[in-house]
Amino acid sequence: MSENNEWLWTLAETIPSESEQGQRIMKLLLSKLEEHQWPMADTFGVHLSTEEALVNAIKHGNGLDPDKNVQVELNLGAKRVSIRITDEGDGFDFDHLPDPTLEENLDVPSGRGVMLMRSYMTAVEYNECGNSVFMEKVLD
Amino acid sequence: MAENRRLDVSEVEGVTVVEFVDRKILDDAQIQEIGQEFADLVNAQGRSNMLLNFSSVEFLSSSALGKLINLNKQVKQAGGKLRMSNIRPEIMEVFAITKLNKLFDIREDVPDALAAFSK
Numbered sequence: 254m255s256e257n258n259e260w261l262w263t264l265a266e267t268i269p270s271e272s273e274q275g276q277r278i279m280k281l282l283l284s285k286l287e288e289h290q291w292p293m294a295d296t297f298g299v300h301l302s303t304e305e306a307l308v309n310a311i312k313h314g315n316g317l318d319p320d321k322n323v324q325v326e327l328n329l330g331a332k333r334v335s336i337r338i339t340d341e342g343d344g345f346d347f348d349h350l351p352d353p354t355l356e357e358n359l360d361v362p363s364g365r366g367v368m369l370m371r372s373y374m375t376a377v378e379y380n381e382c383g384n385s386v387f388m389e390k391v392l393d
Numbered sequence: 394m395a396e397n398r399r400l401d402v403s404e405v406e407g408v409t410v411v412e413f414v415d416r417k418i419l420d421d422a423q424i425q426e427i428g429q430e431f432a433d434l435v436n437a438q439g440r441s442n443m444l445l446n447f448s449s450v451e452f453l454s455s456s457a458l459g460k461l462i463n464l465n466k467q468v469k470q471a472g473g474k475l476r477m478s479n480i481r482p483e484i485m486e487v488f489a490i491t492k493l494n495k496l497f498d499i500r501e502d503v504p505d506a507l508a509a510f511s512k
Contacts, residue, residue, distance in 0.1 A: 272421050279419075297452070297483045304419055304454050312421065354492040360466060362459030365491050369455055372490045 261289055264327040270315035270340075275307040278325055285329050292392070298373030299334055299390050303327075305366035306338045306386050314340030314384055332392040337385065344383030399427045402434065408510050409440040410503065418453040428460040432467060441473025444506045448479035458493060465497065474498065478506040 262285045268274040282303060286296045307323070315321035318341075326337040353364045371377045374388045401412040411434070418424060434440045445461070461477075468475040476498045480488070488494040500506035 276420065294483065300452065301454065301487070308421070308454065308456065359492060359496045360462055362462045363456070365455040365458055369487065369490060 259330050259333075260328045261285075261331065262327075262329045264325065266325050267322045268325060269319055270311045270317050270321050270323060271319070272308070272311055272317075274323075275304075275311050278307065278327075279304055282327055282329075286334070289329060289331060291334075295390060295392060299336075302370040302373045302377075302388055302390075303336055303338075305370050306336065306388065309366055309386075310338050310340035310342075310384075314342030314344070316342070333389065335387070335389045337387045339380075339385035342384050344380075344385075347379045347383045397430050397433075399423065400430045400434075405444075405503075406507055406511070407442065408507055409434060409443045410446055411443060412446045412448065413450050416449055416451045418450060418457040421456065424454070424456050424460055427457070428463060431460060431464040435464070435467040435471050435473075439471070441468060441471040442510055443468055443473065443475050444503065444510070445475070445477045446479050446503055447477060447481070447484065450484060451481065453484060453487070455491075458487070458491065461497070462493070474510065476500055476506045476509060478502050 264281065266278070268278065279300070283296070283300060286299060291299070310323045311317065315323060321341040324339040328335045347367060350367055351358055351364060353359070353361065353368055358364070370388060373390070375391045376389045378387045379385065399414050401414060403410050415423060418427065434443065465475050478500045479502055480499060485494070488497065488499065498509070500509055
């Protein structure tokens with residue numbers, strides 16, 4: 254990011270694949286978004302997207318394996334937040350996910366996380382194998 | 394009757410009205426419990442017409458949506474109807490993005506939803 258020097262808060266941590274650890278990171282990010290007076294609606298979207306990405310990494314990527322870690326990088330500015338979450342799993346084919354909004358998929362109980370991330374964030378990018386996601390939200 | 398930890402359940406005009414104990418529905422264990430309590434209401438207790446009152450819910454994740462979809466199916470299979478009410482705008486947006494507002498019967502508030510059951 255070219256705006257590295259403008260970050261108000263940054264975090265780079267490697268956490269074990271435990272949902273409690275994900276919750277702790279989430280609480281920290283939420284408190285910082287609040288502290289730096291991010292609008293409520295945008296905070297909701299960043300919260301939801303980060304939650305989805307953390308759950309994907311801990312539960313689906315690393316399969317809750319205590320021997321596997323998740324790398325979390327968060328950068329928060331006045332009008333920009335960036336999030337990179339990397340797991341030790343095999344990744345997934347993020348470009349060919351079924352569209353959960355199609356009539357025939359509406360009652361399928363899973364598969365909405367990535368589309369919610371894409372809806373709420375300004376940018377969502379995966380690395381080639383799909384075990385690392387970079388997301389960014391830029392305020393207008 | 395099974396004890397509910399995650400749901401407050403009452404009976405109003407023959408409709409099972411369910412409120413959520415938690416403001417945020419995101420933890421995996423918590424969501425599994427909610428799913429189990431939903432299933433118990435329909436399968437063990439035979440509740441069919443059900444209203445989910447979301448007035449206390451500020452946040453939910455996509456895996457919580459999965460439990461709502463499963464409950465909707467279970468209630469339909471039991472020959473009943475599931476309705477939802479008191480959903481705050483941020484969560485309505487989640488339903489709109491995922492188009493679940495087309496799958497779910499969403500009403501403004503509890504009286505609106507109860508009235509729809511008696512039609």
